[in-house]
Amino acid sequence: DVVLTQTPPTLSATIGQSVSISCRSSQSLLHSNGNTYLNWLLQRPGQPPQLLIYLVSRLESGVPNRFSGSGSGTDFTLKISGVEAEDLGVYYCVQSTHAPWTFGGGTKLELK
Amino acid sequence: QVQLTESGPGLVHPSETLSLTCTVSGFSLTGYSVYWVRQPSGKGLEWMGRMRYNGDTSYNSALKSRLSISRDTSKNQVFLKMNSLQTDDTGTYYCTRGGYSSYDYWGQGVMVTVSS
Numbered sequence: 001d002v003v004l005t006q007t008p009p010t011l012s013a014t015i016g017q018s019v020s021i022s023c024r025s026s027q028s029l030l031h032s033n034g035n036t037y038l039n040w041l042l043q044r045p046g047q048p049p050q051l052l053i054y055l056v057s058r059l060e061s062g063v064p065n066r067f068s069g070s071g072s073g074t075d076f077t078l079k080i081s082g083v084e085a086e087d088l089g090v091y092y093c094v095q096s097t098h099a100p101w102t103f104g105g106g107t108k109l110e111l112k
Numbered sequence: 113q114v115q116l117t118e119s120g121p122g123l124v125h126p127s128e129t130l131s132l133t134c135t136v137s138g139f140s141l142t143g144y145s146v147y148w149v150r151q152p153s154g155k156g157l158e159w160m161g162r163m164r165y166n167g168d169t170s171y172n173s174a175l176k177s178r179l180s181i182s183r184d185t186s187k188n189q190v191f192l193k194m195n196s197l198q199t200d201d202t203g204t205y206y207c208t209r210g211g212y213s214s215y216d217y218w219g220q221g222v223m224v225t226v227s228s
Contacts, residue, residue, distance in 0.1 A: 001173050039215055041157075048206055048218035049157065060213060092157055096214050099170045101147070106156045 002026055004093050004104035012112040013083045021107045023076040023093035030073060030097070037096035040069055040078045043106075044089040052091075053078065083109070114138035116146070116207050116219035123225050124197050130224060132192040134207030141165065141183055145210030146190045148181065151221075152203040162210060163190045197226045 003026040013019050029036050036056050041049040051060045053069035056076060066081045080087055088111060093104040120132035134146060141163070148160040161171040161181045169181050180193045190207060204221040208214075 037214070039213075041215055043157075048221055049208075049215065050218070051213065051215045054213040054216075058213070060216060090156075094157075094159070094215065096210070100172050101159045101162070103149075103157045103159055 001100055002029070002095055002098045002102050004095060004102055006091075006093060006104035006107050008107060009105065010108045010110065012110055014112050015083060015085060017083050018079065018081045019083060019109070020080075021078045021091055021093075023071075023078070023104050025074040025076070025095060027098065028073045029076075029095050035097075036072065038069075038071070038076050039094050039096070040067075041092045041094060042087070042089050043092065044086075047089075049092065080109075085111075114209065114217045116209065116217055118205060118207055118219045118222040120205075120222050120224065122223060123227065124201075125228055126198055126226055128197055129193060129195045130197050130201070132205055132222060132224075134190040134192070134219060136188050136190070136207075136209075139209065141185045141188060141190065145214075146183075147208050147210050147214070148190075148192050149206045149208055150201075150203050151206070152200065155203070160192070160205075164210075199226050202226045 005024045007022045038056050040053040043049040057069045068079045090106045090108045115137045117135045145164045147162045163181050163183050178195050183190045206221045207219050209217045
């Protein structure tokens with residue numbers, strides 16, 4: 001199975017600071033159809049996860065554009081350009097290229 | 113609008129079988145996949161398995177021997193059955209929609225406790 005390794009496990013930030021989260025895959029997530037099925041989710045406390053980014057860099061409808069995704073192959077990054085209080089929670093990457101799908105271990109974003 | 117709702121027992125005894133239902137609305141099960149994801153309390157997300165739009169299934173390798181996912185398209189329902197439950201199966205179980213932008217809609221989750 002594909003292993004997704006997220007770093008750092010915990011991230012402390014001040015409001016307005018820009019931060020990045022890394023997600024590294026044990027094998028390339030480029031599908032034979034040319035798509036790369038790597039998504040980013042945010043789970044706020046007590047809530048189900050919500051989709052932020054799909055297909056590496058496509059912003060889900062309604063998600064603020066301070067969130068951006070990039071990367072290819074095995075290395076991916078989620079960037080938040082100017083953290084806001086509502087961004088606190090746990091971020092997960094998830095791949096849907098190779099069955100069975102797998103999640104990263106999560107990165108907890110907290111206030112410094 | 114799109115909705116997913118999980119239902120099932122809150123308490124299951126060790127060694128018994130867990131049966132959960134995900135009832136969907138606002139989309140067709142023959143057009144979208146549905147995934148099951150679980151989360152032990154205070155821990156991360158674990159992908160369990162999927163019911164594909166065409167009826168195919170795939171499972172987490174670690175759970176494959178205990179897990180079965182099926183559906184009833186006439187009732188807009190996807191079912192999860194997992195046998196031989198143990199205490200480390202305690203947690204919140206979610207269903208979520210798959211597709212082009214997978215994980216775009218989630219149920220609120222159902223908390224399952226495995227205890228005697």
